[in-house]
Amino acid sequence: MSHTTEWKTRIYLFEEDRTTKVRVELDTGTSRLTGHGTARLNPTDKDVPEIGDELAAARALENLAGQLKRIAYRDMVGVGAAPERDSLKPYGGWMLGAAVR
Template structure:
């Protein structure tokens, strides 16, 4: 049995303004143009120090979870479409 490898790329775009970090995770595959998910993280007023890296991590994690959920919905729709044949 021959091993087949397919590559999908995910790019994460980050921006930060006024204590809020926004992330967009974009999935590119040969099958579709792109699918994306978003996530945000906010600096709490109780935080004594602003560590940008933590905001990036949280926003990115949330964007990837959103992207994963959207991809799961696409897969479910594909399965349902195939079941109609």
């Protein structure tokens, strides 16, 4: 069975008082989800707005990913294919065991 679809996303970034907030909206055509993320500048760090944008966006996307996984696992249970018990743990993929530099 072949299946093709398009999901639309919008990412909104807001910065105020050394805090960056991000809202990610996902429209699948059948449902809409919103992820949120925040990054705060440490008072002792250099102010580089791009870093706050990246970190807050990453956190918002992680939040959205968690929502998608919960929906998918709920749907799996609904069709009789229960997910593994630890399937909501963060996925490291090819990064597992890689050192952060």
